[in-house]
Structures are given as structure tokens and as C-alpha cells.
Amino acid sequence: MKTQNNIIPYEATHPGILIKDELDAREDINQKDLAKELGVKASFLNEIIKGKRPLTADFAVILEKIFDIPADYWMRFQTQYEIDMARIKEKNIQKVKNIEMWNVIKEYVPVRFFKKHNYLTDSLKDDIEKIMSIYSVASIDGLINSVAEAENKFAFYRKSEKLQIDDKNMLAWSSLAFFEASHQEVNTFYLENTDQLCLQLNDVFYKNNDTVNETKRILNQFGVKFITIPKFEKTPIDGYSFWSDQNPAIALTLRHNCVDNFAFTMMHEIGHIKEHLSKDKEADFIDLYGGKKESAVEKEADRFAQRKLIPSKIWKEIMENHLPLDEDKIINLGSRFNINPAILLGRICHETNFYAVKTKIDKILK
Numbered sequence: 001m002k003t004q005n006n007i008i009p010y011e012a013t014h015p016g017i018l019i020k021d022e023l024d025a026r027e028d029i030n031q032k033d034l035a036k037e038l039g040v041k042a043s044f045l046n047e048i049i050k051g052k053r054p055l056t057a058d059f060a061v062i063l064e065k066i067f068d069i070p071a072d073y074w075m076r077f078q079t080q081y082e083i084d085m086a087r088i089k090e091k092n093i094q095k096v097k098n099i100e101m102w103n104v105i106k107e108y109v110p111v112r113f114f115k116k117h118n119y120l121t122d123s124l125k126d127d128i129e130k131i132m133s134i135y136s137v138a139s140i141d142g143l144i145n146s147v148a149e150a151e152n153k154f155a156f157y158r159k160s161e162k163l164q165i166d167d168k169n170m171l172a173w174s175s176l177a178f179f180e181a182s183h184q185e186v187n188t189f190y191l192e193n194t195d196q197l198c199l200q201l202n203d204v205f206y207k208n209n210d211t212v213n214e215t216k217r218i219l220n221q222f223g224v225k226f227i228t229i230p231k232f233e234k235t236p237i238d239g240y241s242f243w244s245d246q247n248p249a250i251a252l253t254l255r256h257n258c259v260d261n262f263a264f265t266m267m268h269e270i271g272h273i274k275e276h277l278s279k280d281k282e283a284d285f286i287d288l289y290g291g292k293k294e295s296a297v298e299k300e301a302d303r304f305a306q307r308k309l310i311p312s313k314i315w316k317e318i319m320e321n322h323l324p325l326d327e328d329k330i331i332n333l334g335s336r337f338n339i340n341p342a343i344l345l346g347r348i349c350h351e352t353n354f355y356a357v358k359t360k361i362d363k364i365l366k
Contacts, residue, residue: 008091012084014051015077022067029066038062054078098124104140105131108147110172113232119176134179135171147171166234173235174286177251180227181244189223189247194274197222198267198308205263205309206340208366212254215266224273225249241269241277242284248273255289259365260346264305271304272297309343318344327360 023031035045038059047053055063060074102124105111109131114120119134120127137143150171197218204214212228219226225244231237231253238261240251250269254262265287272285276297285297306315314337322329325348334341342363 008087009084012081012088013077014081015055015074016049016051016053018074018077019045019063020049022069034066037066054082095124098128101128101140105143108143108168109135110169110232113169113172113230117230135175136178146175164234164236166232169232169235170237170286173229173232173237174240174251174284177227177229177240177249178242178244180229181225181242181249181251184220184225184227184244184249186220186225186247187223191274191278193222194270197224198270201263201266201270202309203338205259205343206334206338208259208340208342208362211259211262211365215262219250223247224270227251228254231255236289237286238289239265239269239287240284241272243277243281248277254365257365258342258346258363259340260342260363262365263309263340263343264346267305267308268301270308271301275300275304306347310337310339310347314339315347330361 019034023029023034029037031045031049032042035042038045039062044053048055048059055074055078057071057075060071060078063069063074064071105128111120111127111131114131114134119130121130132138132143135143135146137146147168151167154165154167154170200218200222201215204211204218207214216226225247227249229251236255237253238255239253242249242251250266250273252262252265252269256262268287269285276285277283285301287298287301318325318333322333330344330348331341333339334344341361345359345361345363
């Protein structure tokens with residue numbers, strides 16, 4: 001059966017306007033004369049012309065005789081008018097529903113952020129559908145329930161006095177990461193290739209040239225999805241790892257624009273993939289900037305990142321044979337071991353718990 005696209009007019013056209021057009025075009029009859037021939041009062045005819053009364057079949061038959069315009073034409077026009085009016089009414093009802101839905105959405109969703117980053121348009125209907133898609137919900141109730149669940153999920157992070165956490169923004173950020181990951185297609189992921197993946201990433205970190213794009217290329221090649229999400233207000237997320245369809249996924253904010261922070265966060269999330277997500281694909285892991293890593297899985301991911309960025313054997317040799325360290329030594333050691341000097345410096349700062357270091361070592365992520 002062939003479907004038709006029914007265009008809803010801005011305003012329905014009543015057949016009375018055709019009567020007026022006919023009267024305006026003819027010199028031999030006016031509205032008063034027509035009312036007389038129709039056998040109705042002039043006021044009655046005027047109400048039809050102004051669209052306040054429907055045009056009946058009896059009227060259509062008489063108009064056919066007067067104007068020589070078929071009665072079924074008049075009736076088709078009346079029928080179309082009634083259909084258009086019904087559709088306009090339905091459209092207006094939906095408009096009101098959309099406005100009501102959007103008012104609720106604005107309470108639970110940082111719509112300004114989504115608008116700023118071009119996820120939303122000027123169409124309320126399309127914007128509602130986009131938000132529902134990003135949050136993976138089918139209704140407003142589903143959205144509200146997701147926000148309520150997020151309050152429990154992120155309660156642990158709010159315990160830190162140093163961190164300012166907004167549950168709604170945290171949910172928005174993580175939902176957007178899931179949404180973007182769902183649209184990526186990458187190779188098949190093989191857990192046994194993780195070590196090779198880390199070796200190739202270390203080479204990218206060492207060269208630090210178009211690093212984010214090169215990292216994405218290699219991750220996708222090894223079957224890992226990679227997304228960068230702009231930072232939200234009161235959402236101090238550095239990294240996020242989760243399972244997306246058949247593949248693991250990593251999302252980062254790039255809030256610091258430092259190669260050592262980028263490299264460590266990336267390896268930390270890969271550690272979660274290898275040690276934790278591979279065993280539980282329903283889990284997800286959020287790495288917060290400045291947050292205390294008290295859980296065993298976070299400490300395990302940290303140790304994984306340390307080992308992969310600077311192998312234990314190399315770190316032991318540096319500590320035993322090259323102290324005290326200075327900038328020139330760090331740069332030379334980086335060249336010798338094929339490790340970005342900024343990553344070496346970052347490890348030293350972490351081990352000494354002293355980060356207020358002025359250095360000529362280039363830490364900018366390029």
C-alpha cells in the first residue's frame with residue numbers, strides 16, 4: 001500500500017473563502033443576491049463565508065446550480081477543511097505535550113551543554129528525541145528514573161570534600177559517552193593483544209605528535225572504542241571505561257592537555273578493561289580528577305598503568321643507578337628507554353608527592 005506524506009497546513013482553508021472569491025470575481029451577483037437565491041438570511045450566508053458554519057450537502061447542490069461548480073467539489077473542500085482542522089488540533093496538542101516534556105527535561109538534563117556542542121537544534125520534537133536517545137530511555141519517566149539511579153551511583157564520589165559533584169551532569173557525561181560509543185565501529189577485540197596495544201600506545205606517547213588521533217587509530221585497530229567528551233561543570237571525570245556492544249570503550253575529557261596525564265589515564269582505563277571489564281561486561285569505571293582511589297580495582301588499574309608506561313625493570317634501574325635526577329638526565333633517560341620525558345617526570349612527581357615543579361620538559365599534549 002502506497003503511503004502519503006500528509007502535510008499539515010498552518011491554517012485550514014474553509015470553503016466559504018471560495019464562495020467569497022466567486023462573488024468577488026462575478027459582477028452579476030453579490031452576497032445579498034446569493035443569500036436570496038439560496039433561501040437563507042444574509043447573516044447566515046455571511047457566517048459560512050467567514051468559516052463559522054460548515055458547508056452542507058444541500059448547500060453544495062444549490063451552489064452547483066448557481067456557480068456551475070460541481071457539488072462534490074464543494075464537499076471535498078469541506079471534508080479537507082475538517083481533516084485539516086483535526087490535524088492542526090492534534091498538532092497543537094502534541095506541541096503542548098512537547099513543551100511540557102521539555103520543561104521536565106530541563107530540570108534533569110544540562111540542555112545548555114548539549115545545545116552548545118550542537119547536539120540540539122531548534123526543533124523541540126527532534127531535541128526531545130535526541131535527549132531520549134542519548135540517555136537510552138523511551139519516556140520521561142525513564143529519564144527521571146535514570147537520574148534517581150544516578151544519585152545512588154555517584155553518592156560514593158560525593159563523600160570527598162575536595163570534589164564538587166553534580167549527579168545530573170555526571171549522568172549526562174557518562175550517557176553521552178555511551179551514546180557516542182554506540183555509533184563507533186571498530187575491529188574485534190582480543191584480550192590477549194592488550195600487551196601489544198600498550199607497546200604501540202607507548203610509542204605514540206613518546207613521539208607525542210597528533211597524539212589523540214593516533215591513539216584513537218590504534219585503539220580502534222585493536223578493537224577498543226575511544227571517545228573524547230568535553231568537560232561538564234562539576235563533573236571532574238578524567239576517564240571512563242565501559243563495554244559498548246561487543247567492544248570495550250574508553251572516554252576521556254582531556255581536561256589537562258598534558259601528555260603524561262593523558263597517557264596515565266589511558267593506561268589506567270586499559271587496565272580496567274584487561275583486569276575487570278573482561279570479566280564483567282556490566283561493570284563500568286569512572287576515574288575522577290583529584291579523587292581518592294580507595295577501592296582495590298582502582299589501585300589495581302593504577303599499578304597496571306605504572307607498569308605499562310614505565311616497566312618495573314626500567315624504573316628499578318633509574319632508581320638504583322641514576323639518582324639524583326635532574327631535567328637533563330630525565331630527557332636522556334627518556335631517549336634511552338623510548339619513554340616520553342614528561343611521563344618520567346610525572347612518575348617522579350607522584351613518587352615524591354611534589355608536583356610544583358618548574359621544568360623545561362615539554363608536557364603539552366600535541
